[in-house]
Amino acid sequence: MDKFRVVLNIANKQSNLGFGLLALMTAGGEQIFSSVVFSCPCNELNFIYGLVFLLVPGLALLLLGYILNKKTWKLLTGFCQGQAKLCSCRTAVTVLFQINTTALVAPFTWIAVALLSGNYYECLMTGTKISPVQHLCERNHSKVPCENLHRFPCRGTSVRQTDREDVLLALKAQSQILGWLLIASVMLSSLLLTCLARCSSPISxxxxxxxxxxxxxxxxxxxxxxxxxxxxxxxxxxxxxxxxxxxxxxxxxxxxxxxxxxxxxxxxxxxxxxxxxxxxxxxxxxxxxxxxxxxxxxxxxxxxxxxxxxxxxxxxxxxx
Structure with missing residues (x-):
């Protein structure tokens, strides 16, 4: 937590450098977490297990970002002690937006890196019975229903190895596409907001x-x-x-x-x-x-x- 606090302070002071360090630290943590801790159960818990590993660490990082940001407590203390008159509602909303901007760096990085690796998404989707996944499975098995789809992330299934790998590769491709779309959307939003802020700046x-x-x-x-x-x-x-x-x-x-x-x-x-x-x-x-x-x-x-x-x-x- 101390290292996270240091990087978060840098992110507040030097936006580009700090956000880069924070993103790299989160990406490295995700890779270690995925290789050491994650293990798909290959049963009916696949969907819940994969969803938890994909989203809950991001939520934890978001809450940690709020906790370690001093501006959060500065804003909260002022309102709780009746000092809201010191700043307008518009100012408070602006400050809250700034807090969210810093706190969302780590969660978005975690989800994007997790989607690019594909492990969580494969486990999650093999635990669902939605038609696209079933259609993908049946297409790769010559219309044979995939009753053991939840076993695909693990070895030891009755399905041929090549068919199993085809389904997993297709799911991994979907996961990586979603990951790159998330990264592109975040970068584009950041660029647009920065341009808007610079254009509306009252100073040189x-x-x-x-x-x-x-x-x-x-x-x-x-x-x-x-x-x-x-x-x-x-x-x-x-x-x-x-x-x-x-x-x-x-x-x-x-x-x-x-x-x-x-x-x-x-x-x-x-x-x-x-x-x-x-x-x-x-x-x-x-x-x-x-x-x-x-x-x-x-x-x-x-x-x-x-x-x-x-x-x-x-x-x-x-x-x-």
């Missing part, structure tokens, strides 16, 4: 690269700063407890401050902020003069909802 390509670099750096630094300051606070408390002396004061952000930087970021052209933390720093109240310091860069344009092209802004940037 170079600023988008700068924003992406900033989001990545801020995410890494906030992890280290959080660990460092938490360690200092824990050390102070332990020293005060064991030495029975007055603890030195340590300034920590208030609950409202944490809420401000932990909310989902909504892009707005009124203020050129690159994250909720940036917005908090630029607009927080000055204690010395009691005045609210406004952002250094302000635009007269109207506010926009979080565009899809800026999906990296909240990607695992802040701790849960």
């Amino acid at each position: 390509y170079l600023q988008l690269k700068f924003w992406r670099a900033y989001a990545q750096e801020e995410g890494e630094l906030i992890e280290s700063y959080t660990a460092k300051n938490a360690k200092e606070l824990a050390q102070r408390n332990l020293q005060s407890f064991f030495h029975q002396k007055q603890a030195e004061p340590i300034l920590t952000p208030s609950t409202k401050d944490w809420e401000k930087i932990s909310s989902l970021y909504k892009f707005s052209t009124k203020g050129q902020f690159y994250s909720t933390l940036h917005r908090y720093v630029e607009t927080r109240e000055e204690c010395e003069d009691g005045m609210m310091r406004m952002a250094s860069i302000v635009s007269s344009e109207s506010a926009d909802d979080h565009p899809a092209v800026l999906q990296f802004v909240d990607d695992c940037t802040f701790p849960v």
Whole structure:
């Protein structure tokens, strides 16, 4: 799970590289799983057994993707604690779509690789009695009904070896066709969505690269700063407890401050902020003069909802 979390974090920060690593890791796991664990029972359980091995691991990977994505808990915590007003429904739907995009990489890879190998599909289809499979079986057996079709994935059937192999080859071909169609459809959908996001981007390509670099750096630094300051606070408390002396004061952000930087970021052209933390720093109240310091860069344009092209802004940037 730790390796999956690392690759998922990379996928959030570097989309192309991370998705590639995640897909390769899932494909390798499927190959090992298929060769070591999978064994078609060759009885009336063929359909259920093959279906479970084809879809259930994909479902498990989908749920794991949701669990390990910090943005999931960021969105859920905000709604459960009544902070939904911090972002519009359109922004929440956009963020949910971004979470699904990352979480669906591993399940689609698993199903596509499983279909290309053909083992699960062969076991699944030999456990059905649908007419196409029966017709395929009878055609390869000179109109002789295939009563032992569920035994085809295993050896020891009364059917001739060549006839059995013909049926299995036909089923494997169908499985591979479905696998390539799934891969092509996913790639085409990804291309179209990327083009749509780029065309609707409210900022230039170079600023988008700068924003992406900033989001990545801020995410890494906030992890280290959080660990460092938490360690200092824990050390102070332990020293005060064991030495029975007055603890030195340590300034920590208030609950409202944490809420401000932990909310989902909504892009707005009124203020050129690159994250909720940036917005908090630029607009927080000055204690010395009691005045609210406004952002250094302000635009007269109207506010926009979080565009899809800026999906990296909240990607695992802040701790849960």
